[in-house]
Amino acid sequence: MTQRNARSTIREVAREAGVSVTTVSHALSGKGIVAEATRARVIDTARRLRYRPNAVASGLRSNRLGILALVLRPLDTLESFLPEGVDYFLRFAGAASLSALEHGYGLMLLSDPTLPDAPSVSLAADGFIITEPVENDPVIDLLQSEGIPLLTVGKDLGRADYAAWIEPSTAKITKQVLDHLEENGARRVAIAIGTDRNSWNITTEASYRDWCSARGQEPIIVTQMETSGTLGGRAIGEELLSMTDRPDAVYCLTGRHAAGLMARLAEAGVASPADILIVAGSDSEQTRNSVPPISAIDLEPEVLARAAVAALVEQLGGVPKNDGGAGTDGRFIVRGSSSR
Amino acid sequence: MTQRNARSTIREVAREAGVSVTTVSHALSGKGIVAEATRARVIDTARRLRYRPNAVASGLRSNRLGILALVLRPLDTLESFLPEGVDYFLRFAGAASLSALEHGYGLMLLSDPTLPDAPSVSLAADGFIITEPVENDPVIDLLQSEGIPLLTVGKDLGRADYAAWIEPSTAKITKQVLDHLEENGARRVAIAIGTDRNSWNITTEASYRDWCSARGQEPIIVTQMETSGTLGGRAIGEELLSMTDRPDAVYCLTGRHAAGLMARLAEAGVASPADILIVAGSDSEQTRNSVPPISAIDLEPEVLARAAVAALVEQLGGVPKNDGGAGTDGRFIVRGSSSR
DNA sequence: CTAATCACCCAAAACGTTTTGGGCAACACC
């Protein structure tokens, strides 16, 4: 049996220190007014009795459990929770967890809490971080109806007025990549984006269109499901090969697509960087280890995660919602696929 | 302000359904004896009121919050929480999280809960999974003194009688690798292990010594800190190069060491697999992408994680402790570095 | 007919905190 030892309670500390439980609570939390001598005595006896406040009881009363929840939305739509090579989310989760701990919170990894069989503890979190919500995300509806604070990583484009979000400065990054391609000699730049209606895809496309129209270039946009992996990348390659006026550069958002794309083009005798420049919007094992290695944006999920946790914690502390901020500008890693 | 909406309580459901709160609790949990008609009515009104039980309140009373904690011990000793290329732990955490959800639990990622500034919510978990505890791990002491159920992945070798653990069948895996090397022509097989006093290192060394003595080969053992990465692997290579009677095969436990080792040897003109066979005990980005790719054991952290969660949940349910079991035999991925 | 059993239900206690709403001196000000 899992019989728990009797942990010492606040009552025992109070008795031992000769004060009321109120005073113990105040002395330990630093909230009320307690004489310095009393506080010292309380703290001392608490330590002697190895007193650790029961977080659940405290959470019930104060409505603050000390747990943040993280929902990685894109993974809810995938068949497997952790597709190989998708290290972005893993790095994000790890950094978020560590950052939460530094802020005095635990971090709970959840999948879609709107599912009927979601554990009821899901909604016990003090606040939620939701990465890359879909448009009009039902998870956000649920949390708002329950009054649970939340922050999204990547804007929910269906909610124009909604302010608690943070994301990489996608427009800036897109421009940086496109400029880089142009500087390296590209005259017809295409983009390959995913099909999810999230901020990353949509903002990238918009920035790309702006960039094109500023140059009088006609936009060349190929789409492919995020989940399709390197195979989907090959399909993108196929599509490019069939074009009459083939682009000489591609900005391909996901790393796995970029790797598949490069492989397919190479088979058809279209080499990178000689015949086509390739940049991926997200660094991954595939971009690092293709031949040649593929230039990519390191979206710095650690930076983003820390910013998200910090903003959410601030929000929990009563500070008004974040007004939507750039978590990171990303780090452009130039490799062989885009420079000659 | 983060003012929560008033969530409907069990009391409101009781009033609306015309029964007592006791009956509502029983009807929803299926515990007491409730007339079928009453139960149906209660369930119906609960649904109508969008009632969701407050997990914190329920947790306080029943001493079961519905949260499992995961402590990845090796990461506590590293400077950075998530060193690049260490995907074993990330895969483990992801799979454990998903598996916990399937069992109706949330999963909280924690670092060392014995640290003084660990959030107090850490100890609110119903049970702990601790991966690769060190010898006489203080985290286990803390949890045992608090009476919190736990299960370790990898045995704590300082606790002979302790039964709640699970691990890969290290002895079997070691033998499989060594036999494979022998079959591919190796006559002098060395091993390179880490310095942490955990089950993986120690059991591997013991199995290796057995294997050697069965063949009358003298053991050749090189050690290197886990944290040293590919640089540490190069140091291992250095050490091998300096030996008068150089081994013709190495079983190197960590993937990053193996990659560094291979790179250093190649520089010295010792090529793999021609001059030396190399197998890594843990698959990683580095083993997959070395040239030639390095044979490795996929420890299948997903399998291990699922087994660990299942065993812990069973233990929480009152089933006596797991008697120490093999979570996985691993999957031996033979690549170019060990076959000719 | 009485006693025992059973199915169903409930009021109140309990879980361990935090928060509310004072109380009581001591001291200061008019």
Place this chain on the structure above:
DNA sequence: GGTGTTGCCCAAAACGTTTTGGGTGATTAG
């Protein structure tokens, strides 16, 4: 001498459940 004010402390209520320990009326057993 009253009237605030301040510093320190406390008893009790409250958080929303689950669990305890019956109670009641109907049915069955003796």
